[in-house]
Amino acid sequence: MKKKPIKTHIEYTILNKSKPCTIILVHGLYASSGFWLEYLKLFKNYRLFILNIDYDHYLSEDCPFDQLQSDLLNLPYPNDNSIIISHSLGTIIANFLSQNLDLISSEICPIHISERINPKKFIDDINKLMDKSKISVNKKLTLVDNFLLSFKPIFDSKISLYIPNNDQYFKYNKSFLNSNCFSGDHYDIKEALITILNKIK
Numbered sequence: 001m002k003k004k005p006i007k008t009h010i011e012y013t014i015l016n017k018s019k020p021c022t023i024i025l026v027h028g029l030y031a032s033s034g035f036w037l038e039y040l041k042l043f044k045n046y047r048l049f050i051l052n053i054d055y056d057h058y059l060s061e062d063c064p065f066d067q068l069q070s071d072l073l074n075l076p077y078p079n080d081n082s083i084i085i086s087h088s089l090g091t092i093i094a095n096f097l098s099q100n101l102d103l104i105s106s107e108i109c110p111i112h113i114s115e116r117i118n119p120k121k122f123i124d125d126i127n128k129l130m131d132k133s134k135i136s137v138n139k140k141l142t143l144v145d146n147f148l149l150s151f152k153p154i155f156d157s158k159i160s161l162y163i164p165n166n167d168q169y170f171k172y173n174k175s176f177l178n179s180n181c182f183s184g185d186h187y188d189i190k191e192a193l194i195t196i197l198n199k200i201k
Helices: 033-043 054-059 065-073 088-102 121-129 134-149 190-200
Strands: 002-005 012-014 020-027 047-051 082-089 103-110 114-117 158-163 168-174 180-184
Touching: 002 158, 012 033, 012 180, 020 088, 020 114, 033 190, 054 134, 065 088, 082 088, 082 190, 088 103, 103 190, 121 134, 158 190, 180 190
Parallel strands: 020 047, 020 082, 082 103, 103 158, 158 180
Antiparallel strands: 002 012, 012 047, 114 168
16 A cells, blocks of 8 residues: 655555556545455456545635636546545545546535434534544534535536435435435445446446
8 A cells, every 4th residue: 555645635545556447536525545445345346546635725715716626637647547536525625626637427415415313413423433523523514515616626527426224314305317325324435435346337
């Protein structure tokens, strides 16, 4: 495993370098590249290019959206038939990369087609699980809302959306092209990953 820091607030790790096909993994808010650890066995046949994004930096009011765009596009992605798998806030990143790098994207719990249904539960859960103050979590959600206003998602044949049947935090618009439901919740995404990997075999 080789972890390479770069001169931005995004790091990347490359695993299984000898494999011919690359999957780019993008985590969500209040997570890191470690989010994917419990699922690594599913990806044993793929080279992995795993992003670790400092969302705190990019969501701050003094960081312009185009800085994130520039930093993302300057990463040394493998020159092969890569695909992107993303989760939650990471689906915004994946959608942007799909647009600009012409990559197939599988977006799990895509918040850009959702609305919050239980923000109090989300704030309480993050407070308990990560020891983040409720005030700071609420402020972060406001920054996410502002961030989403800067983003213009696309929905075409390269984009597949994976929506859990029991999300505890979001309600999704299921009318979009290539929407797929899976058994799970906002963090139990194993069935979605298995479905995605079966489609790309």
